Amino acid sequence: MERRREPRFQSGQQVETHILGREPAVVSGHVENISGRGMRLILDRTVPPDTAVMIKTETACLLAEVCYSEPVREGYAIGLKLDQVLFQTAELAALNRALLGRPATEEKSSPPPARSPLG
Numbered sequence: 001m002e003r004r005r006e007p008r009f010q011s012g013q014q015v016e017t018h019i020l021g022r023e024p025a026v027v028s029g030h031v032e033n034i035s036g037r038g039m040r041l042i043l044d045r046t047v048p049p050d051t052a053v054m055i056k057t058e059t060a061c062l063l064a065e066v067c068y069s070e071p072v073r074e075g076y077a078i079g080l081k082l083d084q085v086l087f088q089t090a091e092l093a094a095l096n097r098a099l100l101g102r103p104a105t106e107e108k109s110s111p112p113p114a115r116s117p118l119g
Contacts, residue, residue, distance in 0.1 A: 008033040008040075017078075019053040020099065029075070035094055037082055039064065044075040053080065054099060061086045061096060 011031035019025045028042035038054070039062070045068045047053065055062040064080035071077075086095070096102075 006035040006037060007097060008035045008038075013057065015041065015046075017031040017043060018056065018100070020052040020054060029078075032077065038067075039080040039082060041080065042072065042074050043074070043078055046071075046076045047078050054096075055080075056096075059088055061088075065093040 008113075010033050013031045015029060015031055017027045017029055018028065025045075027043050027045055029041050032040040032042050034040075041054050041055070043083050046097050047066050049066050049068055049100040051066045053066060055064060062082055063086070064082045065078040069078050
C-alpha cells in the first residue's frame with residue numbers, strides 16, 4: 001500500500017551530495033525520484049540515517065536529512081526528507097561557502113529562477 005502524500009517524479013539528474021557533520025564528504029550520484037517532501041538518490045557509498053546532507057544542482061541547493069540507506073545494484077539508494085530548497089542567489093553562494101569553509105567573495109544578488117530545483 002502506497003503511504004506517500006505526494007507523487008514522485010522520475011529524474012536521473014546528476015547531483016553533488018555534500019555529507020555534513022563529523023565526517024564531511026562530497027559524493028557524486030544521481031536523483032532516482034523526487035517529490036515536494038522527499039528524494040531518492042543513488043550514490044556509490046552509504047550514508048547513515050539522520051545525517052544532514054546538502055544536494056547541489058545547477059539551479060538550487062537542497063538541504064535534507066537521510067531517512068534510510070540500502071544497497072542496490074548501482075551502489076546505495078539514499079532516502080531523503082527534504083527540509084529546505086534554496087535557489088541560486090548571492091546569499092546561497094555565501095551560505096555554500098560558509099558550509100564548505102571557503103572564503104567569502106563579493107557578489108551581487110539576483111532573483112531566484114522560476115523553475116524546478118532540478119533544472
